[in-house]
Amino acid sequence: MLKSLYPQIDWDSVDFVGFDMDGTLYDEADFIAQVYLPIAKTLAAATRNKPEELYFWMLKRWLVKGSSYPKIFSEAIGDSGFRGKEVDVLVKQCLQIFRYYEPRLSLSARTRTILDELHTRYPLFMITDGSVELQKRKYTSLGLSKWFKEADVAISGSYGADFCKPSIKMLNNIRALEGEYLPNRVVFFGDRRVDSQFAVNAGFQFVQVANMHPVNRGLTP
Secondary structure (H helix, E strand, O other): OOHHHHOOOHHHHHOOEEEOOOOOOOOOHHHHHHHHHHHHHHHHHHHOOOHHHHHHHHHHHHHHOOOOOOOOOHHHOOOOOOOHEEEHHHHHHHHHHHHOOOOOOOOOHHHHHHHHHHHHHEEEEEEOOOOOHHHHHHHHHOHHHOOHHHHHHHEEOOOOHHHHHOOHHHHHHHHHHHHOOOOHHHEEEOOOHHHHHHHHHHHHHEEEEEEEEEEEOOOOO
């Protein structure tokens, strides 16, 4: 199965398999669609705009810009008459809702099947960026403990911005990689350019995916 899905990898020469989480193992739009609802209501109450209009505007903006874009909430406030510190206060409220949201997420049958197959053959690890508590809640909601040991899951938010990918500092927090290993015998799955650069920096093979669907079968470091 693996050779058919990801033929650029010589799976007989792989020792470890790593993953990003958001956008890689599940569709991050599922989370965004949930968390933007209370954020839209909060912004609507302050700006007197319609919550449904703010909600769909933010969703469309996210689809274009992605999660790394830092201005969606401030742009949603727009020309509502708020300035300076007032905008900052509203954006902070939005970020609080975002970071402390309790998501209800699930993996696709495709991802579960692939993880089952990989888990029987290789030690698995995960390196994900973001707020540590939020990422833990996503991890729990997705039921990822079935395939990943806690000691092999690293969240950059636990340590600071300089630990975010494409930095490889988080590799020091993966127990499965504590011993000697050959980097070119490690495969890393990710969905973003920063994941690809992380793999290059670590010397890993890289497979670009979206919800575990191959994006570019020929993309390797």
